[in-house]
Amino acid sequence: MEQAEIRRVYLLGAFIVAAFATPFAVGAWSGNIFYDRQWLMDLITVCLNGLLQGGVYAMYGVGLTLIFGVMRIINVAHGEIVMLGAYLTWVLFNAPEYLGLGWHLDPLLTMVITLPIAFALGFAIQKVLLNAVVGGPELTPLLITFGVGIAMINLVEWIFTTDYHTIPYQPDAFHITETIFVGKNKIISFAMALAISLGVFLFLKLHRLGKAIRATAQNPEVAMVCGIDVQRIYLVTFGLGAALASAGGALVSIQFGFNPETGVQYTVVAFAIIVLGGRGHYLGAMLGAVLLAVLENLVSFMVPNGSAMVEMAAYTMIVGVLLIRPQGLLGVKET
Amino acid sequence: MGAQPPEIALDIRDLRKNFGGIRAVDGCSLAFPRGQISGLIGPNGSGKTTTFNLLTGVIAPDSGAIYYNGDNLAGLKPYQVFRKGITRTFQITRIYREMTVFENMLSASRLSVPERQGRARAEELMAFVNLTHLRDEYGGNLSYGQQKLLEFARALMPDPDVILLDEPAAGINRTLLADLLTHIHRLQGMGKTIVIIEHDMNVIMNHCAKIFVMDYGLKIAEGPAQEIQRNEQVITAYFGHR
Numbered sequence: 001m002e003q004a005e006i007r008r009v010y011l012l013g014a015f016i017v018a019a020f021a022t023p024f025a026v027g028a029w030s031g032n033i034f035y036d037r038q039w040l041m042d043l044i045t046v047c048l049n050g051l052l053q054g055g056v057y058a059m060y061g062v063g064l065t066l067i068f069g070v071m072r073i074i075n076v077a078h079g080e081i082v083m084l085g086a087y088l089t090w091v092l093f094n095a096p097e098y099l100g101l102g103w104h105l106d107p108l109l110t111m112v113i114t115l116p117i118a119f120a121l122g123f124a125i126q127k128v129l130l131n132a133v134v135g136g137p138e139l140t141p142l143l144i145t146f147g148v149g150i151a152m153i154n155l156v157e158w159i160f161t162t163d164y165h166t167i168p169y170q171p172d173a174f175h176i177t178e179t180i181f182v183g184k185n186k187i188i189s190f191a192m193a194l195a196i197s198l199g200v201f202l203f204l205k206l207h208r209l210g211k212a213i214r215a216t217a218q219n220p221e222v223a224m225v226c227g228i229d230v231q232r233i234y235l236v237t238f239g240l241g242a243a244l245a246s247a248g249g250a251l252v253s254i255q256f257g258f259n260p261e262t263g264v265q266y267t268v269v270a271f272a273i274i275v276l277g278g279r280g281h282y283l284g285a286m287l288g289a290v291l292l293a294v295l296e297n298l299v300s301f302m303v304p305n306g307s308a309m310v311e312m313a314a315y316t317m318i319v320g321v322l323l324i325r326p327q328g329l330l331g332v333k334e335t
Numbered sequence: 336m337g338a339q340p341p342e343i344a345l346d347i348r349d350l351r352k353n354f355g356g357i358r359a360v361d362g363c364s365l366a367f368p369r370g371q372i373s374g375l376i377g378p379n380g381s382g383k384t385t386t387f388n389l390l391t392g393v394i395a396p397d398s399g400a401i402y403y404n405g406d407n408l409a410g411l412k413p414y415q416v417f418r419k420g421i422t423r424t425f426q427i428t429r430i431y432r433e434m435t436v437f438e439n440m441l442s443a444s445r446l447s448v449p450e451r452q453g454r455a456r457a458e459e460l461m462a463f464v465n466l467t468h469l470r471d472e473y474g475g476n477l478s479y480g481q482q483k484l485l486e487f488a489r490a491l492m493p494d495p496d497v498i499l500l501d502e503p504a505a506g507i508n509r510t511l512l513a514d515l516l517t518h519i520h521r522l523q524g525m526g527k528t529i530v531i532i533e534h535d536m537n538v539i540m541n542h543c544a545k546i547f548v549m550d551y552g553l554k555i556a557e558g559p560a561q562e563i564q565r566n567e568q569v570i571t572a573y574f575g576h577r
Contacts, residue, residue, distance in 0.1 A: 208441070208450065215442040218434065222429045226422075226489065
């Protein structure tokens with residue numbers, strides 16, 4: 001690694017440390033920090049919640065980074081696919097009740113149906129709208145996915161209105177100690193996110209189709225002459241990215257309220273994650289997701305009216321990382 | 336279907352490709368003999384690499400035909416050409432830098448080939464080019480010469496009938512070049528058809544049974560080395576009018 005590059009890595013490290021120190025500084029300045037045992041326990045709880053939320057964030061991030069890494073497409077509709085995943089989960093969760101059966105489908109079990117649907121949707125978007133423009137100017141797919149996102153929002157608003165929905169799922173808390181506790185739904189979501197993310201990681205690392213996806217990401221021209229049907233890989237990749245986003249939507253639906261417009265927030269988070277972790281870097285996206293979620297929870301906990309400042313944390317991350325080391329924490333400089 | 340003589344592996348007829356106003360390949364016809372090492376030479380910009388790109392489907396021709404085993408390959412996608420049994424290397428070596436040597440090899444194994452068979456083939460070819468000791472090394476950590484060997488071995492993964500080598504001697508030392516030429520002759524001994532683009536005239540004149548010369552997108556000469564060396568048109572193309 002050349003000297004300038006090493007300097008940029010240190011500078012990025014310093015920026016991230018400063019980003020994490022800022023909520024503490026603001027909290028101390030505004031009197032939100034209490035130097036007692038209870039506050040310390042609350043802080044640990046907040047960090048744990050951030051870590052668990054990072055799992056859900058990872059689901060948004062890895063899908064987006066996969067799509068970007070393979071096709072260099074900036075999928076602005078990614079958050080809307082997350083939102084769609086949440087709605088699909090909600091519909092299937094309530095379907096037995098609407099049919100008069102008097103019970104609800106487990107939202108995690110719905111993934112057996114929602115993930116293939118999302119895969120098919122991603123596959124279709126790529127096939128019909130994007131395959132023809134991959135490799136061209138970056139603005140074209142960006143505008144196409146922007147249009148797709150808007151269409152999704154309008155369609156979902158038309159069907160479900162703008163009301164917020166949520167799925168009550170394992171709402172009680174799991175006590176680690178008497179004073180440190182986290183929601184059971186968060187633990188389950190994290191475990192699920194970890195399992196899916198690692199599953200996809202191992203698929204990319206070990207399976208031949210996964211290796212073909214990685215080969216295409218590294219050099220599509222070489223992949224082509226090595227017998228890989230690159231257009232087909234693009235279809236599978238967008239499908240996989242959409243399925244991951246949809247899984248993120250399912251995990252969102254059991255923890256947070258959602259409506260058709262929350263997709264924009266998920267897109268911002270996903271972008272912050274992949275910029276922080278390194279565009280196109282799968283493990284980087286997982287790391288970025290955890291860092292961002294913990295930071296957001298710290299801001300929310302310590303900064304006065306902090307929940308309103310959470311998005312600012314994400315935007316600050318994007319701008320800061322792009323200025324210091326555009327390839328992010330684990331990304332490789334593009335030549 | 337074109338009437339392709341059996342002794343010809345690749346029969347290119349009246350191939351044309353324009354880039355804007357530039358005629359990169361201008362009605363070129365070439366017939367590469369089966370089971371032989373052929374050379375494709377010409378001054379810079381004569382259309383050699385474009386011809387390779389047209390042969391392997393990287394770019395589609397404007398017109399013309401490429402007959403291989405009776406099928407016209409013109410307009411096929413690169414993966415389809417690969418599956419027909421034609422592979423290539425590049426002028427500037429292109430390997431997957433963030434994959435290991437072994438993964439690079441497996442990337443050229445078709446999904447329809449059983450995994451165990453693909454792995455065995457990769458091991459066999461790594462041994463063939465003496466890269467077994469670097470099996471788990473990342474492609475980006477190899478020397479340029481080792482990358483050349485890796486790219487060459489990768490091109491052999493599907494057991495192709497035709498191998499197109501774009502400047503295999505460029506940037507590698509004499510010892511490695513001698514090794515590479517040995518490998519090429521061994522492949523020819525196995526009945527493979529090999530076409531080499533090369534600026535190193537020692538390689539072309541001493542190792543190619545037949546040489547094709549291109550200039551301004553056209554074939555200007557073909558024949559054995561001695562004939563090509565004396566050809567006035569070839570001398571003019573390289574050195575200008577005397």
